[in-house]
Amino acid sequence: MTARILAQGIAKQFPGVQALDAVSLAVEPGEIHALLGENGAGKSTLGKIIAGVYSADAGQVFIDGAAVGAIDEVEAGRLGIGIVHQEGSLVGQLSIAENVFAGRQPTGRFGRIDRRAMRERTRALLADLGVTLDPDLKVAQLPPAQAQVVEIAKALSRDLRALILDEPTAALTLNETERLFEVCRTLAARGVAIIYVSHRLAEIFALCHGVTVLKDGRVTGVRRVAETSQDELIRLMVGREVHFARTTGARSFGEIRLEARGIAAAPFVRDASFAVRAGEIVCLAGLVGAGRSETCEAIFGARRLAAGEVLVRGRRVRFGGPWDAMAAGLGMAPEDRKDAGLFLSMDVAANVCATVLDKVSSSGRISSTKADALAGRFIRELRIATPSARHLVGHLSGGNQQKVLLAKWLAMEPDVLIVDEPTRGVDVGARSEIYRILRDLASRGLALLVVSSDLPEVLTLADRIVVMADGCTVGELDGATADEEQVLRLATRHTRVDALPVAA
Template sequence: MAPRLKINGLSKFFPGVRALDDVSMSVEAGEIRALLGENGAGKSTLGKIVAGVYSRDQGTVLVDGAEIGTLDEKAAGDLGIGIVHQEGSLVPQLSVAENIFAGRQPTQWLGQVNVRAMREQAKALIAQLGVAIDPALKVSVLSPAQAQIVEIAKALSRDLRVLILDEPTAALTLTETGKLFDVVRRLAGNGVSVIYVSHRLAEIFSLCHSVTVLKDGRLAGTRQVAETSTDELIRLMVGRDVHFSRSATGRKIGEIVLEAQDLDAPPLVRSASIIVRAGEIVCLAGLIGSGRSEFCEAIFGARRRHGGQIRIGGTAIDPKGPWDGKHAGIGMVPEDRKAAGLFLGMDIVNNVAATVLSRVSSGANFSNRKAEALARNFVDELRIATPSVRQIVGNLSGGNQQKVLLAKWLAMEPRLLIVDEPTRGVDVGARSEIYRLLRALADKGVALLVVSSDLPEVLALADRIVVMAEGRTVGELPGDGASEEQVLRLATRYTASVAEVRKQPDMAEA
């Protein structure tokens, strides 16, 4: 029998870039094939060509032995090819249900959209992933993690033959990831071929049957997961050994830099408290909806606070906006780098200079020379892959965009740096460099508050782990010696107890 998906000699060119160069691969029905590579290796480009988002310049694509010609997303969907994009493709102004069934809404008499049926079907699809999201909500009010769940549900709504998942767990916690894996295994058991793009190698060994590695747009190798190792895959991707284990440090922890007490920022943050000291990396862990990002936004001034106190270096502050947080010496790398962190239409120079305009100006005049020198220093230090500091940031790979975002806030030399999901969508090589950078900042005495849904990352980085649930800080663990199970137990124990109380209204009132 012909393979479910066969790709022959696929090539794709963008201005000045050969994104794919003569790539061939085949995936059998029911096979879960991992696609690995550094940022810019061509993984997302390959997936988008198969799903009809991009046209191909050379090569052929066959599904069940039949060559398919020019595709758009609708035509690919009609063939049973679905994709979950790394970067969101939802329409913010439409509801969850409208996004899931866009262009395919169930209808009733006289062709009217059957809104009730559409919402019920959307609710059932989302429930497969173990999450409750109101299908009537507009996507614009969802968190990045909730939006990712909707993206996945949208792909599952089709009669699939091939499913492409591009970094589907980047915004998900361990619990939601487990639910997704159950769904993927069930689809594969029903004959669906899955191409699974991820930078998280542990996921590959847990979920996938085989793995194809791309490097610089070319095929670097294909292996059976049972016959390879983490070290071999990393060498195929980056050409060197990379390790993510916890590193011993003799770092000196200094005085308290941040003290947030009983912060209240409705609707998600209720009486949350935290302390971070100079030279300390504190990781904030918790499930989706626990309020981690919102808590950090309230500290920085990006979210309105209704109560509680914030002190920086012992001095009380009352940030009314991000400018107040920045003035107090707080930098914040947001979770959604495209919507809230970067000026995608501007170059690296202007993005890096945005937080330190006075530093790169001569009097009232912006100094291109100073700004370029600053950007060049960070390009070298963070190893940002770019042909020029004048490259438009929107044209960089996701990992290099993340590095530019870090550079933007490092330029202001903050006392406290809040980093929300520092390695989301970042390849293993860049992840290692970001870990090195964060540790180096702590060594210099910067206080670091890191939000991460990746528990191995939390355990590798944290001096202390603070766990949130239901908008509250519910427990604390030392970074050294903590386990994933301990973190999850804290996160879920409180959530479960609250859920039990809610089932008993009389007790709740009492």
């Protein structure tokens, strides 16, 4: 059988970076093939070259044995290559049907758009994917998983031979992920070749047949999923064995620094209670949508508290805004570092100093010497890989951006630090460093509240695990003895847990 997708000797250079170097890849019809690698390994670039979004500097892509030159969106569609982008390509204000047929709407006489045909065909495509959605709904109203399905339907609206999925589960809950897997399996059964770009190992074992591992733009291994192991894949990804040891319960905890008593913040938080002690890492676990981030925002004064009370060092507080929370010694590194955490167009020093502008000024005047010194300290302490404190944060890798975000909050020397998803979009190496930093902070007496959707991460970090579901805290587990199943059982309460894929 000839490979449906064959890429040979692909090279691609971006200014200053060799993104891909002599990369080859073959995917059979009906195969789900994973493209695995750390952030910046070149996975997305390869996917985009195959889909014709980028053109390669060298090498050749073949679809069913036919050489494909430099192609654009339209040409890719004609060839039956679809791509579901990481960032999404949907227009929120338009309906599902219009998005699915963007630029290729079925037309009647005089070029009038045949809305009925468009609706019907959209409905059929969605039904094919096992989803019932009104094609007239606006995409902005859909939850992320359904938007993702619309993306796939858009790719499917052409006669699809190859589909590239770029980190499709980043925004999905476990149930939604399982749904997406079903769709992938259905497509594969019809002979579509699927390239699945991801760095989540568990998903690859749950879904894929073959896997190609990339590191720094080169292929480091091609394996059959059935014949490999997580350890081997991690070794191929990072070039070394990585073990995340669990926190040992050796640390002693101090007084209660932060306590939430029955807090509610409409519409996502209904009844959350927990406490964090000095020197303790408490993880808020739960499914996406359980109201964990919103709970943190409500504590931090960024969301209005409808009921319940927050106590800092045993004293009841009422925050009018994040500035009040900061004055009380709280810090919060939010989940979405690009949108809510960092100033990407500013340099490292400015970002680090954003929370402590008064600390780097004397009598109201900003001192760039002090700012540089403070930034320099954190660049050293957190090992932020940046050419200088003057480098734009937007140009750093995800892991280093995350460290800048942490530095920004450590600069204010908080008593309690809330960290929402500390390692989202961060590669394995930086991940273990961030764990080291967080543990180190706790051992120095900081009270840490960590929100994480990544179960192994929760188990690795937590001294205590507080599980949330549907806006309520539903249980607590000891971090040293809990296992994934216990957490999931609490998080899903009455939902079925057996078939769930476990995020790695």
